[in-house]
Amino acid sequence: MKHLCFFCLYALVILHGLECVLPQTPSYGERGSDLGIQVFQQLVRSKPLENVVFSPHGVASILGMLLPGAHGETRKQIISGLRYKKNGPYKMLKKLHKTLTAKSNQDAVLIANAIFSQQGFPMEESFVNTNKDNFRTETRSLDFSKPQVAANEINEWVNNKTKGHIPSLINPEMLDATLTRLVAVNSIYFKGLWKSRFQPMNTKMRPFTGGDGNVYSVPMMSQLSVFNICMATTPQGLKYKVIELPYHGNTISMLIVLPSDEDTPLSRVIPHISTATVQSWTKMMRLRKVHLVIPKFTADAEVDLKASLSALGITDIFSEDKADFRHLSAEPLHVSKALQKAKIVVNEDGTKAAAATTAILLARSSPPWVTVDRPFLFLIRHNPTGTILFMGQINQP
Numbered sequence: 057m058k059h060l061c062f063f064c065l066y067a068l069v070i071l072h073g074l075e076c077v078l079p080q081t082p083s084y085g086e087r088g089s090d091l092g093i094q095v096f097q098q099l100v101r102s103k104p105l106e107n108v109v110f111s112p113h114g115v116a117s118i119l120g121m122l123l124p125g126a127h128g129e130t131r132k133q134i135i136s137g138l139r140y141k142k143n144g145p146y147k148m149l150k151k152l153h154k155t156l157t158a159k160s161n162q163d164a165v166l167i168a169n170a171i172f173s174q175q176g177f178p179m180e181e182s183f184v185n186t187n188k189d190n191f192r193t194e195t196r197s198l199d200f201s202k203p204q205v206a207a208n209e210i211n212e213w214v215n216n217k218t219k220g221h222i223p224s225l226i227n228p229e230m231l232d233a234t235l236t237r238l239v240a241v242n243s244i245y246f247k248g249l250w251k252s253r254f255q256p257m258n259t260k261m262r263p264f265t266g267g268d269g270n271v272y273s274v275p276m277m278s279q280l281s282v283f284n285i286c287m288a289t290t291p292q293g294l295k296y297k298v299i300e301l302p303y304h305g306n307t308i309s310m311l312i313v314l315p316s317d318e319d320t321p322l323s324r325v326i327p328h329i330s331t332a333t334v335q336s337w338t339k340m341m342r343l344r345k346v347h348l349v350i351p352k353f354t355a356d357a358e359v360d361l362k363a364s365l366s367a368l369g370i371t372d373i374f375s376e377d378k379a380d381f382r383h384l385s386a387e388p389l390h391v392s393k394a395l396q397k398a399k400i401v402v403n404e405d406g407t408k409a410a411a412a413t414t415a416i417l418l419a420r421s422s423p424p425w426v427t428v429d430r431p432f433l434f435l436i437r438h439n440p441t442g443t444i445l446f447m448g449q450i451n452q453p
């Protein structure tokens with residue numbers, strides 16, 4: 057019997073032809089980007105009670121793809137939005153891409169990038185080459201004058217790259233038969249088996265108090281095991297627990313964030329989360345034997361990125377007048393739409409290795425209980441690089 061965890065995700069941007077420009081010289085920065093987490097915070101602010109699943113890395117990737125085409129203020133906004141320091145963003149994104157797609161990760165993480173451009177649309181060679189070098193971006197030409205056919209082709213690519221988990225990303229109405237020039241797509245697929253698996257027979261219906269205050273009966277998995285755990289505090293003094301659930305292979309973990317006080321809404325803790333916060337947990341983590349109870353859950357979400365990115369200062373890419381992608385093509389372009397769809401399924405997973413792990417834990421007595429029976433936050437981190445591949449909030453599993 058085999059249970060798998062799937063995470064799919066991607067981001068997309070559609071560029072339309074238009075006009076207007078500004079000059080300026082480029083500058084760079086680097087290190088793990090915080091932008092995706094900031095976007096997540098923007099998103100959940102407007103939906104504090106919904107389930108949200110999102111890929112921070114997908115947002116950074118799509119902007120990383122556009123960056124070599126950008127100039128002047130447009131470029132500056134992307135770079136400062138990505139919050140990279142030192143050495144140039146490509147170097148960092150390229151290194152990340154290389155690490156994330158390394159042989160040892162290939163079973164778990166599949167990242168793919170593509171640029172679909174209008175037949176005959178002349179792109180700058182350096183833009184295409186930079187994308188190929190940094191992200192192995194493939195370029196394909198399409199005929200956007202047939203929006204349905206073009207959308208089908210893009211969706212089929214996404215469906216292939218996400219192994220069927222995101223069957224459709226764009227609809228034909230998002231494409232303009234005469235103005236669409238380019239669609240950039242990033243896809244991330246992740247499959248991980250828990251290092252310490254849950255036994256299906258231990259999954260029971262248990263109460264979970266939703267973000268809306270109602271109590272729901274949901275399937276809760278449980279296991280007695282040793283996990284990395286820490287207690288952290290927000291600057292406002294709110295305490296929360298962090299529990300790390302490693303996946304098989306040990307390079308990727310899910311981190312569960314649970315406010316310690318039942319009355320503390322998740323929304324009071326989320327603004328405190330950043331790559332620096334996540335990094336700080338690593339130092340505080342201690343292995344502890346606990347009886348972990350956590351819901352099985354699935355979630356999917358579609359998010360329009362325009363409002364969030366704009367709120368974070370990345371505005372010019374969306375402006376017909378201000379967008380400056382002169383290094384992408386001679387024809388002025390701007391971003392008409394930026395969106396992301398994501399999906400997550402979490403369950404018990406395989407059984408034999410779980411039995412082995414659980415056996416060790418059973419040797420100890422009266423371990424404390426950690427019951428995730430209230431809204432919680434999750435993050436899926438590639439540990440060696442600190443990249444947050446996915447994050448989400450679960451208000452009702």
Ligand SMILES: *[C@@H]1O[C@H](CO)[C@@H](O)[C@H](O)[C@H]1NC(C)=O
Nearest residue numbers: 208209210211212213214216
């Ligand atoms: C999707 O995968 C199938 C089977 O490998 C392939 O024939 C098809 O060309 C792929 N589609 C796209 C759009 O890449």
